[in-house]
Amino acid sequence: MSLFRPEIDRIAGYVPGEQPQDSGWTKLNTNENPYPPSPHVVEAIVEAARGKLNMYPDPLGTRFRKAAANVLGFDPDWILPGNGSDEVLTILTRSFAGSTDQIAYPYPSYILYETLSDLQGARHERLLLEPDWSWDFDKISPQIERSKLIFVPNPNSPSGNRWTWDDLLTLTPPHGILVLDEAYGDFCDTPHRGELLNSSVGRQVVVTRTFSKSYSLAGIRFGFALAHPDLIAGMRKMKDSYNCDSLSLAAATAAIEDQDWMLQNTARIRSTRQRLTTALTALGFHVVPSQTNFVWATHPTGQHKTQYEALKAKKILVRYMSFPDVAWAPDQKLEGLRITIGTDPEIDALLMALREIV
Numbered sequence: 001m002s003l004f005r006p007e008i009d010r011i012a013g014y015v016p017g018e019q020p021q022d023s024g025w026t027k028l029n030t031n032e033n034p035y036p037p038s039p040h041v042v043e044a045i046v047e048a049a050r051g052k053l054n055m056y057p058d059p060l061g062t063r064f065r066k067a068a069a070n071v072l073g074f075d076p077d078w079i080l081p082g083n084g085s086d087e088v089l090t091i092l093t094r095s096f097a098g099s100t101d102q103i104a105y106p107y108p109s110y111i112l113y114e115t116l117s118d119l120q121g122a123r124h125e126r127l128l129l130e131p132d133w134s135w136d137f138d139k140i141s142p143q144i145e146r147s148k149l150i151f152v153p154n155p156n157s158p159s160g161n162r163w164t165w166d167d168l169l170t171l172t173p174p175h176g177i178l179v180l181d182e183a184y185g186d187f188c189d190t191p192h193r194g195e196l197l198n199s200s201v202g203r204q205v206v207v208t209r210t211f212s213k214s215y216s217l218a219g220i221r222f223g224f225a226l227a228h229p230d231l232i233a234g235m236r237k238m239k240d241s242y243n244c245d246s247l248s249l250a251a252a253t254a255a256i257e258d259q260d261w262m263l264q265n266t267a268r269i270r271s272t273r274q275r276l277t278t279a280l281t282a283l284g285f286h287v288v289p290s291q292t293n294f295v296w297a298t299h300p301t302g303q304h305k306t307q308y309e310a311l312k313a314k315k316i317l318v319r320y321m322s323f324p325d326v327a328w329a330p331d332q333k334l335e336g337l338r339i340t341i342g343t344d345p346e347i348d349a350l351l352m353a354l355r356e357i358v
């Protein structure tokens with residue numbers, strides 16, 4: 001007999017990418033930034049650690065919100081800090097979706113949205129993407145209409161493409177909230193500026209951002225929501241009082257204040273992305289043009305699992321993903337490799353290995 005809520009017993013739970021704890025791996029599987037964070041971040045953490053660790057942190061993260069407001073061009077009361085953007089997604093689910101409400105999200109996409117809906121006990125629906133990772137709105141518009149909460153990663157994972165302005169307007173549910181998960185927004189050729197928040201649907205939009213990718217801080221759990229102050233005020237009631245600790249608040253504040261550092265690293269990653277895309281294409285892969293710090297590569301031989309395993313044997317980790325329930329082409333299940341953009345030497349090692357394997 002299980003004493004858990006049925007929602008918990010029913011699901012398998014979210015499985016994050018492999019995080020080997022021994023050394024020697026070229027890790028290209030969970031979209032971390034290969035470059036270190038700004039040196040000011042470490043200074044800020046040390047300073048915070050030498051400070052008042054016996055006191056609770058600022059529950060509202062005021063210093064961080066002021067620093068972020070300066071960079072983003074929105075007032076501090078538009079910002080809600082979180083313990084990673086995954087926590088912000090949890091706060092959103094708990095704030096907006098009850099058991100009779102419907103949550104929707106594109107498929108294939110970030111699987112955590114489905115896990116969060118199931119944990120919440122809400123109804124959920126997948127918005128099936130087309131084989132070129134576009135939307136067929138005639139097909140999905142009834143689903144959009146009946147949704148209370150729609151999660152859309154922009155750019156998408158695992159495909160790496162970015163949606164258009166018109167797509168986003170059409171995806172906004174008439175009686176609900178559109179969450180734009182901009183985990184990879186800083187890697188776009190023209191970065192996001194929260195434009196949709198100032199549009200006619202702005203009061204129904206929440207943008208989420210993470211420090212795990214562009215700011216090189218996956219080891220410090222920090223992300224935030226950007227939305228109209230009325231939405232932020234409601235979400236504040238849902239969050240833990242002290243959801244961000246003093247060290248992560250200090251780290252994130254220093255990181256967002258050093259825009260040059262982040263912009264330099266994202267520019268380097270974009271240029272390596274271009275090189276990797278060209279080289280994979282030369283090896284016969286089909287690569288979706290990426291606006292993120294990873295690429296989605298598929299090979300006509302369909303040998304993705306074998307390729308993943310052969311790379312792993314050489315201590316190079318990429319993400320093998322398969323979506324057996326997507327029938328885009330007859331007799332061919334959707335699968336592929338999602339490869340994080342590492343440093344240039346890491347990508348050279350990957351390409352050398354793939355030339356032997358493919």
Ligand SMILES: *Cc1c(COP(=O)(O)O)cnc(C)c1O
Pocket residue numbers: 031083084085086087110153157181183209210211212218222223
């Ligand atoms: C990495 C990622 C996140 C998680 O960010 P954290 O701040 O590390 O929790 C959220 N959404 C998407 C689409 C991601 O790829």
